[in-house]
Each structure stands twice: as structure tokens, then as C-alpha cells.
Amino acid sequence: MKKEQYRIVRNKRIAPGTFELVLEGNGNVDGEFVHIAIPGFYLRRPLSICDKGPGSLTIVYKVVGKGTKVLSEMTEGTVLEILTGLGRGFDPDACRGEALLVGGGLGVPPLYLLAKELKARGKKVTAVLGFNKAEELILVPQFESICDAVTVSTVDGSVGVKGFVTDAIAGMDRSYDYFYTCGPMVMMKAVCRMVECPGEASLEERMGCGAGFCYGCSIETKNGPRRVCKDGPVFKKEELSW
Ligand SMILES: Cc1cc2nc3c(=O)[nH]c(=O)nc-3n(C[C@H](O)[C@H](O)[C@H](O)COP(=O)(O)OP(=O)(O)OC[C@H]3O[C@@H](n4cnc5c(N)ncnc54)[C@H](O)[C@@H]3O)c2cc1C
Numbered sequence: 350m351k352k353e354q355y356r357i358v359r360n361k362r363i364a365p366g367t368f369e370l371v372l373e374g375n376g377n378v379d380g381e382f383v384h385i386a387i388p389g390f391y392l393r394r395p396l397s398i399c400d401k402g403p404g405s406l407t408i409v410y411k412v413v414g415k416g417t418k419v420l421s422e423m424t425e426g427t428v429l430e431i432l433t434g435l436g437r438g439f440d441p442d443a444c445r446g447e448a449l450l451v452g453g454g455l456g457v458p459p460l461y462l463l464a465k466e467l468k469a470r471g472k473k474v475t476a477v478l479g480f481n482k483a484e485e486l487i488l489v490p491q492f493e494s495i496c497d498a499v500t501v502s503t504v505d506g507s508v509g510v511k512g513f514v515t516d517a518i519a520g521m522d523r524s525y526d527y528f529y530t531c532g533p534m535v536m537m538k539a540v541c542r543m544v545e546c547p548g549e550a551s552l553e554e555r556m557g558c559g560a561g562f563c564y565g566c567s568i569e570t571k572n573g574p575r576r577v578c579k580d581g582p583v584f585k586k587e588e589l590s591w
């Protein structure tokens with residue numbers, strides 16, 4: 350874990366209540382998520398890494414409460430103190446052939462970096478991205494530019510398959526070697542039940558330290574209690590008690 354200073358290069362609204370935050374700092378960021386200090390708040394906010402490059406980091410976040418509201422009002426040039434090197438992420442090497450990525454809402458961003466990592470390893474990648482309605486779509490062109498196939502579902506049917514990601518998967522006539530999912534808990538549970546191949550899911554839990562010390566983010570798994578921040582947030586399907 351490292352405490353670092355990152356400067357805001359862009360903090361742009363990309364959908365209602367949803368922002369793309371591009372940060373610039375020193376070196377390369379490791380880990381699955383960063384823990385951002387927001388002035389005026391005691392607890393840091395955990396946000397997933399959507400994309401990264403040498404000295405740069407992209408996060409896509411939704412305004413859900415006071416902390417993310419303050420973050421959304423921050424302007425270019427503001428310096429943020431962030432903890433990096435946190436979390437055990439998706440394992441792109443676990444997929445031997447064809448990968449299925451299933452994201453819902455704000456669970457879509459962390460799958461973007463994974464899609465790039467899978468393509469860099471020569472894997473075939475299909476993404477199923479679920480949203481409530483057309484206005485909430487995020488990152489679809491970016492996924493289309495790197496994946497072999499992308500299917501969008503919307504609950505109201507305004508774009509793509511009408512219904513949930515599971516409706517889109519049900520209509521797909523293929524099998525996959527491995528799946529990766531991130532999104533609402535209820536969606537990930539349904540995906541884990543429906544998709545027969547092995548896979549991984551990225552969980553969300555309220556966090557204190559974010560680095561494995563306080564045990565505030567513990568969940569029960571088939572292998573006993575595990576900390577989402579340190580042992581996860583990504584867990585293998587067979588470890589999860591659902
Ligand atoms: C590993 C991880 C990765 C995440 N990645 C993203 C992401 O890429 N994009 C995104 O939009 N959101 C992401 N979240 C959720 C994000 O952390 C919360 O939406 C955010 O902390 C809410 O802060 P707030 O002050 O606006 O809300 P408030 O409700 O005011 O927050 C109060 C407290 O609850 C915590 N909290 C509230 N909602 C959540 C939540 N869903 N998960 C964990 N803690 C929560 C806050 O961190 C804070 O400590 C992630 C959560 C985790 C655990």
C-alpha cells in the first residue's frame with residue numbers, strides 16, 4: 350500500500366450523476382481499487398480502477414452520497430491524497446480461452462481494464478453490459494473498440510436486449526471458458542448461478558481502513574471469514590456462499 354498525491358486532470362459528467370475522473374501522478378498504480386481521501390470526511394472512499402497508464406489513472410464513479418458529491422464538484426488541478434496498491438483483482442490468466450465479462454451499471458468500469466488485459470493475452474472476449482436505460486450507458490464504445498463482441502441490455506428496453514444481463518446471456522448461443530462479473534450483488538448472484546463455467550465476482554462492502562487491518566469489511570465465505578479489501582474484492586465463484 351502506498352499513500353500518493355494525484356492531481357485531477359479531468360472530472361467530467363458522462364451520464365446522469367456519473368463522472369469520469371482522470372488523475373495524474375507518479376509511477377504506475379497497482380491494485381484493484383484506490384482509497385481516496387475527501388476533505389471533510391473521516392473515511393476514505395473506495396473506487397475501482399477503470400483504466401491506467403504510466404502516471405495516469407481513470408475512475409468512473411456515481412454520485413450516491415455526500416462524499417461522491419464533493420468529489421464531483423472538484424475541479425482540474427485539485428490534488429487528491431489516495432492510497433494505491435489495494436485489493437486482489439481479477440485474474441486474467443485464469444481464463445484459458447474465451448472470456449465472458451458481465452457488468453451492471455457502475456460495475457462496468459473495472460471490467461474495462463480487465464478486457465484490455467485479456468486481449469493483451471490473446472483471449473477472445475465477449476462483454477455483456479447492463480443498464481437501466483439508454484441515458485445511463487457508459488463506456489460502451491470503449492468496450493466495442495477492444496472486445497470481440499459486446500451486448501447491451503437495458504431494463505426499459507431503450508437500447509439492446511430488453512431486461513437484465515441474464516436475459517441477454519440466455520439469448521446467447523455459445524459457451525465460455527471463464528467469466529468475470531461486477532455489479533449489483535443480486536445481478537452477480539444470478540450470473541454465478543446461471544453461467545456454468547468457473548468465474549470470479551468483484552464484491553462491494555463498506556470499508557474502514559481499506560487495507561486489511563480493521564476487519565470492518567469481513568464477509569463469510571465457504572472458506573471462512575474473508576476481508577473484501579485485502580482478500581478480495583474479487584473472489585472465485587466457488588468461494589462465495591451463495
Ligand atoms: C472495492 C470497491 C470498489 C468500488 N468501485 C466503485 C466504482 O468504480 N465506481 C463507483 O461509483 N462506486 C464504486 N464503489 C462504491 C463507492 O465506494 C461508494 O459509492 C462511495 O464510497 C459512496 O460514498 P458517498 O460518500 O458518496 O456515500 P455515503 O452513502 O454518504 O457514504 C457513507 C459511507 O458508506 C460508504 N459506502 C456507501 N456506499 C458504498 C458502497 N456501495 N460500497 C462501499 N462503501 C460504500 C462510503 O464509502 C462512506 O464510508 C466501490 C466500492 C468498493 C467497496
Ligand code: FES
Pocket residue numbers: 555556557558559560561562563564565566567576577578579
Ligand atoms: S476495511 Fe479494514 S480490513 Fe477491510
